């Protein structure tokens with residue numbers, strides 16, 4: 001279980017004289033507060049008010065930060081501490097909205113009875129017409145049992161709902177896909193598969209999310225085999241796509257060949273095993289892995305990977321390190337070798353913070369905020385739905401990874417998630433491959 005990360009906003013007044021905000025930033029930084037967005041709310045002749053988002057790990061740390069800023073004096077003071085994250089979730093983040101407005105009786109008769117009956121008959125006679133006269137083919141179910149919510153563990157599907165709603169927001173905004181969270185009160189593979197099969201006809205695709213290992217493997221394999229619509233466990237394959245892309249970009253920029261590199265994976269659960277398989281499918285010199293769970297180790301060995309004796313040994317052997325354990329600060333800075341590429345991807349807290357890894361000698365370092373499956377899943381589903389694909393295949397995933405590499409600016413590991421081009425490029429690449437596969 002990771003140490004919790006909190007985010008609050010401090011409303012801070014400083015004199016409108018250069019240098020005062022720097023004092024505030026230093027006070028926050030010295031107490032290890034991580035400054036995020038800074039918004040200037042008001043610039044007066046005498047004083048300026050800013051809304052500063054900070055990330056921290058305990059209430060005590062927050063109290064100390066507030067006290068330190070207030071101690072600066074000379075007109076610097078904290079006016080309020082607000083919780084913008086909780087505020088943003090009030091009432092939930094998604095809602096079912098009508099695409100049509102009913103302004104007249106005529107509208108009512110077209111949208112609902114009696115007009116709608118004719119549309120029902122059209123679909124009854126030719127079920128394919130549902131693709132045109134309903135939103136089914138553009139709707140994805142986000143299915144979770146709540147057993148591996150981020151790195152928070154088995155906290156249940158209701159506690160995980162904010163994550164599912166978040167994924168639905170990303171589907172909508174980055175790919176124009178309607179997504180509906182489905183919270184399951186069972187983790188039994190037979191029951192999960194049966195339930196999803198029973199609801200399948202209302203959806204164009206199924207995204208499995210934060211379903212823990214090992215039951216996620218059986219659930220995904222069976223659903224992929226038994227359903228004729230795209231199914232993808234995002235924590236496995238969405239993450240693997242983005243991880244491969246970031247490793248390729250890092251290699252490109254350091255002149256290293258991925259095919260000649262040793263890659264090490266720490267944590268061989270849902271994300272870690274899929275990442276390892278993706279690297280092996282792409283072709284690396286050797287794929288090493290480590291996990292505290294013997295079954296997870298056996299799964300990597302059966303897939304063709306090599307088992308490292310310990311995390312330290314893996315760090316000594318490998319050029320590229322990926323970690324998905326959910327354990328904050330698991331990687332010690334003294335284990336980092338000069339020139340290594342380190343992707344510590346656990347959310348909400350990384351196995352080693354990028355700044356620490358870079359200071360310890362890494363050539364590239366990133367965490368799960370940057371290298372995040374948000375860069376993959378919206379475009380992968382957009383492409384698969386547009387191609388009317390019946391499955392999401394390995395070639396489609398590799399195409400998605402290469403599209404992410406092509407969308408990455410020189411000097412960066414991955415594109416910015418708000419860059420609409422990345423989602424469009426991923427969608428186009430996936431659709432192209434899906435169309436070729438169907439021919």
Ligand SMILES: NC(=O)C1=CN([C@@H]2O[C@H](COP(=O)(O)OP(=O)(O)OC[C@H]3O[C@@H](n4cnc5c(N)ncnc54)[C@H](O)[C@@H]3O)[C@@H](O)[C@H]2O)C=CC1
Pocket residue numbers: 148149150151152210211212213234235236239266267268269270271272290291292293296323324325326327330345346347348367368369371372373374
């Ligand atoms: N950045 C991103 O896009 C993504 C990040 N993740 C993160 O990866 C983490 C794991 O997620 P899942 O793979 O879904 O969970 P999981 O529960 O399936 O896998 C975690 C694995 O780590 C192993 N592990 C835990 N502590 C360990 C230790 N001290 N030493 C060695 N192995 C250890 C466990 O035995 C397990 O096999 C989470 O924190 C999640 O937020 C997951 C998906 C996407």
Ligand SMILES: CC(=O)C(=O)O
Pocket residue numbers: 149150151210234235346347368372373374
């Ligand atoms: C990003 C994500 O899917 C996770 O951390 O579980």
Ligand SMILES: [Mg+2]
Pocket residue numbers: 150209210234235
């Ligand atoms: Mg997840």
